[in-house]
Each structure stands twice: as C-alpha cells, then as structure tokens.
Amino acid sequence: MSLTKPNQQLRRDLKEAAALIKWSGADLMKMAVRMSEAGFESDARELLTIISGFPDVEDKLVGYADEVKAGRITRAAEQKK
Known part of the structure; x- marks a missing residue:
C-alpha cells in the first residue's frame, strides 16, 4: 500500500525523532x-x-513508524506549520 504524502511525512518524522533520541x-x-x-x-x-x-521511547517511536507504514496509524489531515 502506498502512503499519502502526509503519512510519509509522519513516518519520516517519527523515525527522525527516534534517531535523535538514540544519538x-x-x-x-x-x-x-x-x-x-x-x-x-x-x-x-x-x-x-x-x-x-x-531506548524504550525510541522503540515506541520506531513501532509507531512501522504502524504508519502498515496503515494502522494515519494522519487525518495535513498539519499546518
């Protein structure tokens, strides 16, 4: 399943946050x-x-990113910055 742009961004943001916590x-x-x-x-x-x-928080964020990829978590509308 292809992710929408908002969901792709959500997944990237979650993975980036996990990496930031790790480092x-x-x-x-x-x-x-x-x-x-x-x-x-x-x-x-x-x-x-x-x-x-x-590490626990990092694992949670990576898990959420995986759920976004699987379509179990979605961004309802694009967030305004």
Whole structure:
C-alpha cells in the first residue's frame, strides 16, 4: 500500500525523532562518563537515570513508524506549520 504524502511525512518524522533520541542518549552517556571522571558522580548518576528511559521511547517511536507504514496509524489531515 502506498502512503499519502502526509503519512510519509509522519513516518519520516517519527523515525527522525527516534534517531535523535538514540544519538542524544549516546552523547549524554559520553557526557556522564566525563562528569564522573571529573568528580561529579552524583550528577553523572542522575544523568544516567534520565537517559535510561530513552531506548524504550525510541522503540515506541520506531513501532509507531512501522504502524504508519502498515496503515494502522494515519494522519487525518495535513498539519499546518
């Protein structure tokens, strides 16, 4: 099944958001390591706690993008910017 342009954009947006979360988590992990090495262990632990939920959210967004592709989620009308 071919996706409409709004649904193609929705799928791209979801995949882009998932990728952004993935790379942000990697960057924040590096920052947490540097913080820990600099003596800010409690701040590093707090940062790690925050990013621990990133993979679950990333997986959800990828799953939603797959549902858009399968036609189970659709954009009713094109969103105005």
